[in-house]
Amino acid sequence: MKRHLLFLILLFPISVFAQEFEGKWYTSFTVVGTSMRMNLEVTESPELKVLVINPDMPGTQLECSEASIDGANFYFELRALGLDFNGMKEGDSIRGEMQQHGMIWDVTFTRNVPDKAVVNRPQEPKAPFNYSIDSVQIQNGEISLGATVVLPINFNEKTPILILASGSGPQNRDCLIGGHKPFWVIADHLARNNIACIRFDDRGMGTSTGNYNEASLMDLASDAESVARYVRKKLKYKKNPLGMLGHSEGGMHTLIAANNYKKIDFHIQMATVGSNGMDVLVEQQYDIPKASGASDELCEWNKFLYAGMCNIVLEYPQDIATDSLTAFLGKEYENAPDDFDKSSASRLQFIMGNIMFMNNQWMREFLQFETALYYEKLDVPLLAIHGEKDIQVAPNSNSSGFEGYEFAKLEIMPGLNHLMQHCEDCTMQEYSELEETISLDVLNLISDRILELP
Numbered sequence: 001m002k003r004h005l006l007f008l009i010l011l012f013p014i015s016v017f018a019q020e021f022e023g024k025w026y027t028s029f030t031v032v033g034t035s036m037r038m039n040l041e042v043t044e045s046p047e048l049k050v051l052v053i054n055p056d057m058p059g060t061q062l063e064c065s066e067a068s069i070d071g072a073n074f075y076f077e078l079r080a081l082g083l084d085f086n087g088m089k090e091g092d093s094i095r096g097e098m099q100q101h102g103m104i105w106d107v108t109f110t111r112n113v114p115d116k117a118v119v120n121r122p123q124e125p126k127a128p129f130n131y132s133i134d135s136v137q138i139q140n141g142e143i144s145l146g147a148t149v150v151l152p153i154n155f156n157e158k159t160p161i162l163i164l165a166s167g168s169g170p171q172n173r174d175c176l177i178g179g180h181k182p183f184w185v186i187a188d189h190l191a192r193n194n195i196a197c198i199r200f201d202d203r204g205m206g207t208s209t210g211n212y213n214e215a216s217l218m219d220l221a222s223d224a225e226s227v228a229r230y231v232r233k234k235l236k237y238k239k240n241p242l243g244m245l246g247h248s249e250g251g252m253h254t255l256i257a258a259n260n261y262k263k264i265d266f267h268i269q270m271a272t273v274g275s276n277g278m279d280v281l282v283e284q285q286y287d288i289p290k291a292s293g294a295s296d297e298l299c300e301w302n303k304f305l306y307a308g309m310c311n312i313v314l315e316y317p318q319d320i321a322t323d324s325l326t327a328f329l330g331k332e333y334e335n336a337p338d339d340f341d342k343s344s345a346s347r348l349q350f351i352m353g354n355i356m357f358m359n360n361q362w363m364r365e366f367l368q369f370e371t372a373l374y375y376e377k378l379d380v381p382l383l384a385i386h387g388e389k390d391i392q393v394a395p396n397s398n399s400s401g402f403e404g405y406e407f408a409k410l411e412i413m414p415g416l417n418h419l420m421q422h423c424e425d426c427t428m429q430e431y432s433e434l435e436e437t438i439s440l441d442v443l444n445l446i447s448d449r450i451l452e453l454p
Contacts, residue, residue, distance in 0.1 A: 020089060021044060021089070022042055022043065022044050022045075023042060023111070024039065024042075025109035025110065025111065026038075026110055026112065026114060027109045028115065029098075029105060029106075030118075030119050030179075030432075031432075032178055032179065032432045033119055033177075033179020033431075033432030033433075034119065035117045035118060035119050036054075036056075036117070037054070037056055037116055037117075038053070039052075039054075039055055040052060040053070040076075040109060041053065044069070048067050048068070049063065049064075049067070050067040051063055051064070052076070052078060062078055062080070062081075064076040064077055065077055065078060065080070066079070072089045073086075073087075073088055074086075074087050074089060075087075082100050083099070083100040084099060084100075085097070085107060087109070092110060093109065093110050095107075095108045102344075119179045120435050121179060121437060123437040123438070124181055124437065125185065125188035129191075130191075130192070131151060131152050131191035131192070132149075132151045132153070133148060134148070134149045134151075135148055136148075136230075137207065138200065139226065140222055140223050140226035142210075143203060143210040143223065143226075144207075144208065144209045145201060145208045145226065145227065146173065146200065146201040146207030147173060147198055147199065147200035147201070148198070148200075149197075150190070150196060150197045150198075152191050152193075152194045155196060157238075157239040157240055158239075158241075159195065159240055160195050160196065160240065160241040160242075160243060160266075160450050160453070161195075161196040161197070161237060161242050162190060162195060162244070162245055162268070162450065163197075163199075163200075163224065163227050163228060163242070163245070163254075164183045164186060164187070164199040164200075164245050164250075165224045165247070165250035165253045165254050166202060166247055167246075167247045167248025167250045167251075169212075170204055170205050170213075171205060172201045172206045173199040173200050173201045175247065177419065177432075178419075178432030180419065180438075182419060182420070182437050185438055185443070186245070186438065189443045190450075193447040193451065194451075195447060195450055195451070200223070202220070215362065216361040217249075217252060217253075217256075217362050217365035217366050220249075220253050221252065221253040221254075221256035221260075222257070222260075223253070224244065224250070224254055225256075225257035228242065228244065228263065232263050241265045242263065242264055243264065243265055243266040243267060243268065244257065244264055244267055244268070245267075245270060245446070246267075246268075246270065246272055247270045248271050248392065248393060248418065251269040251271075252273055252369055252371075254267060254269075255375060255378075256374060258374070259374050259378075264380065265381075265453075266381045266382070266383075266450070266453055267378070267380065267381070267382040267383070268382075268385070268446055268449070269382065269384040269385070269402070270385045270442075270446075271385070271386055271390055271392070271393050271420065272398070274371050274384065274386075274398035274399055274401025274402045276368075276369060276370045276371065277365075277366040278368075279397065280398065281306060281310065281366070281367065282303055282307045282310060285299075285302045285303045285305070285306040286299045286303040287392075288391050288428060289302055291391045291426055291427045292429070294339070295339050298337045298339050298340060301332075301335075304332075305329075305332050308332070309325060309329070309354060309358045310358075310367055313358050313363065313364060318359055321359050322355060325354070325358065325359060326351055326355070329351040333347050334347075371401050372401065375405045376404070376405070378405070381407050381409070381453055382409070383408075383409050383445070383449045384399060384402045384408055384411070385413060385442060385446075386399045386411070386412050386413070387412075387416030387417050388412055388413060388414050388415060389415060389416060389423050390416070390417055390418045391418065391426065391427070392418040393418060399411075399412050409449065413441060416439055417431070418431075419438065420438045420439050421434045421438065421439065422439060
C-alpha cells in the first residue's frame with residue numbers, strides 16, 4: 001500500500017502539470033510604441049497544438065510552426081512572422097520573453113482577459129482645439145499627397161506658415177515613429193503660438209498615392225516642393241511668410257525643394273545632414289551598434305563595410321556595381337569579427353540584402369548629396385537643431401557643416417536623441433520606450449525663432 005501511494009505521489013505533479021496548459025490564454029503588451037493583444041488556444045491531446053489569435057483583427061488565427069511543453073517551460077514559434085515566445089508557468093500565469101526581428105520584450109499570459117495595455121504619450125494633443133484643422137489633397141503630377149492644414153484662430157496674412165517634411169522611411173503626416181506623433185505635437189504647439197502648419201503623408205501612406213519604395217531622393221524632394229507651391233497658389237496664403245522644417249532626411253528634401261522653388265522665406269533643419277550623405281551613413285554604422293553594446297572590433301568592421309559599399313556604388317553605374325559589391329561583400333562576410341552573428345543571415349542573404357539596400361537610385365542620390373551645395377544658394381534665415389546624443393546623424397560634424405552659411409543659427413541640444421527626446425540609453429530601441437515625444441525646449445526654440453523673424 002505504501003509503495004502504491006508513493007507511486008501516485010510521484011505521478012501526481014506530472015499528471016496535474018500536463019493538463020495546466022490546455023485551454024485559452026490572454027495577454028496585452030506594448031512593443032515599439034504600439035499596444036497589442038494576443039490570445040492563445042492550446043490543445044495538448046492527441047498532439048500539442050498552439051493557435052495564436054489577434055482579437056483586434058477578427059478571423060486572424062495562425063497555427064504555430066513549432067511548440068513544446070517541458071515541465072513548466074512553454075515555447076512556441078511563428079516562423080512565418082519571425083516571432084517566438086519562451087516562458088515558464090508560474091501559478092496561473094505564463095511569464096517569458098517574446099522576440100521578433102531582434103526585438104525582445106516581456107510578455108505574461110493569463111487565464112483572464114486583461115485590460116488593453118496603454119501606451120502613455122502625454123504630449124499627444126487632445127481636443128478641444130482652439131484652431132482649425134482641415135484635410136486637403138495636393139497634386140504632384142500623378143501623385144496625390146494627403147495633408148493637414150492647421151491654422152491659428154487669429155490667422156491673417158502676417159501669420160507664418162511652416163511645412164513639415166519627415167525623414168527616412170515611409171511615414172504618415174504625423175511622422176508616426178514608435179507610437180509617437182512628433183509632427184502632430186509640433187503642429188499643435190505652433191498653432192497655440194500663432195503659427196500655421198502643413199504636414200503631409202509620404203507616398204503610399206495615409207491618403208497619399210504612389211509607392212514610397214520606388215521613389216528617389218529627388219522624387220521625395222519634389223513632394224515637399226509641391227506642398228510649397230500649393231501654399232503660394234492659394235490666394236489666402238500668398239503673402240504669408242513661408243518656411244520648411246525637415247527632420248533627418250527631410251532636411252535634404254526641403255533644401256532641394258528650396259533650390260528649385262525660390263519662394264521659401266526661412267528654414268528649420270532638425271537632426272539633419274550638414275555634411276554629406278555618405279559621411280552620415282558611414283558614421284552611423286559605428287555609432288548605432290556601439291550604443292547597443294557592440295564591440296569596437298564589430299563597430300569598426302561595420303563602418304569599413306559601409307564605406308567600401310559606398311565607394312563602389314559611387315564609382316560604378318548601377319548595372320555594373322553588382323559584381324563588385326558581390327565580391328566585396330563575400331570577402332567581408334568571411335572576414336567578419338567573431339561576435340558578428342552569422343546565424344542571422346547566410347552568406348547569400350548577407351550579399352543580396354546589402355546589394356538591394358545600396359544599389360538603387362535613392363541611395364545613389366543620398367550618397368552624392370552635399371549640404372553646402374544647396375544652402376550656399378540660399379539667402380534666408382536657417383535654424384539647425386541637433387541632439388547631443390543623436391547616433392543617427394552625428395551632432396558635431398553635421399551642425400558644423402552649417403557654419404559656412406551666414407544666415408544660420410546653430411543649436412546642439414544637451415541630452416537629446418535623434419527624435420529630440422531626452423534619452424537615457426540613447427539607443428534607437430529606446431525611442432518607443434520614452435514617454436516624451438519631443439523636448440519642450442526644442443518646440444519653444446522653433447516657435448521663438450519663427451516669431452522673431454522680420
